[in-house]
Amino acid sequence: MTEESPETKTPLNDQDLFTALTALGIETRTVDHEAAFTVEQAQAHRGMLEGAHIKNLFLRDKKKTIWLVTVLEDRAIDLKALRPHLGAKGNLSFGSPDLLMDRLGVIPGAVTPFGILNDHDGLVQVVLDKAIFDEPFVNAHPLRNDQTTQIKPDDLIQFLEDRNHAPLILDFDQIGGDT
Numbered sequence: 001m002t003e004e005s006p007e008t009k010t011p012l013n014d015q016d017l018f019t020a021l022t023a024l025g026i027e028t029r030t031v032d033h034e035a036a037f038t039v040e041q042a043q044a045h046r047g048m049l050e051g052a053h054i055k056n057l058f059l060r061d062k063k064k065t066i067w068l069v070t071v072l073e074d075r076a077i078d079l080k081a082l083r084p085h086l087g088a089k090g091n092l093s094f095g096s097p098d099l100l101m102d103r104l105g106v107i108p109g110a111v112t113p114f115g116i117l118n119d120h121d122g123l124v125q126v127v128l129d130k131a132i133f134d135e136p137f138v139n140a141h142p143l144r145n146d147q148t149t150q151i152k153p154d155d156l157i158q159f160l161e162d163r164n165h166a167p168l169i170l171d172f173d174q175i176g177g178d179t
Helices: 014-023 039-045 079-086 097-104 113-118 130-134 153-162
Strands: 029-032 052-060 066-072 124-129 138-140 147-151 168-170
Touching (some): 014 113, 014 153, 052 097, 052 130, 066 097, 066 113, 066 130, 097 113, 113 153, 124 130, 130 168, 147 153
Parallel strands (some): 052 138, 066 124, 124 168
Antiparallel strands (some): 029 147, 138 147
């Protein structure tokens, strides 16, 4: 894995991710496709991949606590209803593109739980949709939005825990949503 220089803050990339996953003995399957910036574009470009397809919300509250919320791609999220489940202070809002790059090393449209690879300070709290575990695979961008990588849900947990980002798993069917 490449080392990050504090001066350059160059984010780790997809090859660094695959090296880290291989080191953990995690098998993946990755497919190339056109760049996808929205769920709709991803659905049109990715082809038929078995498993859970996700969307990711990069959120923060007024105290600047940061969350990466990963849910099924067709799930509506009510940020107001989600707030107490996260222990957020004040309203939740989306983190800026600059904060996203600083914390996860990705651009909007490429947000992924694999971005935790770049959260060296451990400031991002990961939240996963319990429904993801009902599928044999989770499909996520590997730090770039022109590919989709398939991984077993338990292997995703292993990766997150290895990076000191044990996720909070929430039942979003109980939280509701309208956003």
